[in-house]
Amino acid sequence: MTFLSGFIAILGPPNVGKSTLLNRIVGAKLSIVSPKPQTTRNRVLGIHHGDGFQMIFMDTPGIHKTRTPLHRSMVDSAYSAFQEVDILVLMIDMKDPEAPEIPSLIGVAKRSEKPALLVINKIDRGNKSEILPVIGKFSDEAFFDAIIPVSALKGDGVPELLEAIRTKLKPGPPFFPPDMRTDQPDTFMMSEIIREKIYLFTRHELPYSSAVTVERVEEAAEKNLLRIFAVVHVETLSQKGILVGRQGTMVKKIGEAARMELERCFNVQVYLNLTVRVSKNWSRDTRALRRLGY
Ligand SMILES: Nc1nc2c(ncn2[C@@H]2O[C@H](COP(=O)(O)OP(=O)(O)OP(=O)(O)O)[C@@H](O)[C@H]2O)c(=O)[nH]1
Numbered sequence: 614m615t616f617l618s619g620f621i622a623i624l625g626p627p628n629v630g631k632s633t634l635l636n637r638i639v640g641a642k643l644s645i646v647s648p649k650p651q652t653t654r655n656r657v658l659g660i661h662h663g664d665g666f667q668m669i670f671m672d673t674p675g676i677h678k679t680r681t682p683l684h685r686s687m688v689d690s691a692y693s694a695f696q697e698v699d700i701l702v703l704m705i706d707m708k709d710p711e712a713p714e715i716p717s718l719i720g721v722a723k724r725s726e727k728p729a730l731l732v733i734n735k736i737d738r739g740n741k742s743e744i745l746p747v748i749g750k751f752s753d754e755a756f757f758d759a760i761i762p763v764s765a766l767k768g769d770g771v772p773e774l775l776e777a778i779r780t781k782l783k784p785g786p787p788f789f790p791p792d793m794r795t796d797q798p799d800t801f802m803m804s805e806i807i808r809e810k811i812y813l814f815t816r817h818e819l820p821y822s823s824a825v826t827v828e829r830v831e832e833a834a835e836k837n838l839l840r841i842f843a844v845v846h847v848e849t850l851s852q853k854g855i856l857v858g859r860q861g862t863m864v865k866k867i868g869e870a871a872r873m874e875l876e877r878c879f880n881v882q883v884y885l886n887l888t889v890r891v892s893k894n895w896s897r898d899t900r901a902l903r904r905l906g907y
């Protein structure tokens with residue numbers, strides 16, 4: 614039997630559950646998730662190894678109206694995924710089939726002339742009578758190779774989605790060794806886990822004004838301990854004040870939650886040193902963006 618493989622982009626408006634789906638398929642948390650939109654900022658690869666095939670999924674930042682250079686960099690990286698992959702998975706939220714980004718996403722998908730599947734996510738939040746009209750609306754487009762309702766959170770519909778994708782794979786080599794689940798370096802995963810906790814615990818503009826860099830990692834092999842030194846970059850002094858919190862309570866809370874997850878993720882004891890630094894207007898400064906990995 615010939616081996617099948619392919620690159621598959623997961624694309625859609627912000628907050629529809631793209632990262633949740635990637636994690637569900639790969640069976641590991643590779644891409645951070647939050648209830649707030651615009652959580653994912655970089656493309657994240659997740660590799661699904663099957664019997665006789667390999668699917669390389671690419672999670673992308675949600676497509677939205679761009680305002681700052683950071684947003685532009687996020688949306689550009691999502692759009693360029695259209696070119697780089699073999700198969701497109703467009704994801705929408707069952708409750709929001711009229712999201713303003715959807716028509717242009719479909720337009721780009723059509724022009725790419727690549728196989729495209731529509732995933733209607735979050736079906737656990739509604740009932741069949743709500744799903745059918747959404748399926749109907751997009752069937753009328755007569756464009757998608759398949760329309761698949763799923764719950765990325767609970768897993769319903771995901772086997773059906775994988776099977777539909779499998780039928781679109783072409784003969785090709787396994788691009789990654791069987792034990793590899795992502796191509797992200799560990800330091801990227803570390804900074805993302807910290808960023809996720811910022812999304813979880815802070816409000817208003819703070820998540821969007823924060824970036825995390827891991828400056829240094831020290832391994833104490835004999836003690837099975839990782840010392841991680843990371844910096845949270847914010848844009849203004851007042852943001853720094855909020856992020857640090859009264860007597861450091863906020864940064865402590867973020868650090869503690871991140872440390873616990875880092876320990877689970879890397880299966881070692883973690884000492885996490887978090888420093889908050891003002892990098893003035895980094896989200897508007899293209900050079901700063903590059904330095905911070907965007
Ligand atoms: N009820 C329900 N919630 C879901 C489902 N999938 C994702 N969510 C929730 O939706 C929110 C957004 O999920 P993400 O996976 O971060 O969404 P995303 O599309 O990657 O978002 P961006 O990276 O910001 O574009 C989180 O609170 C998830 O827990 C689902 O199938 N059902």
Ligand SMILES: [Mg+2]
Binds near residue numbers: 632645
């Ligand atoms: Mg995401």
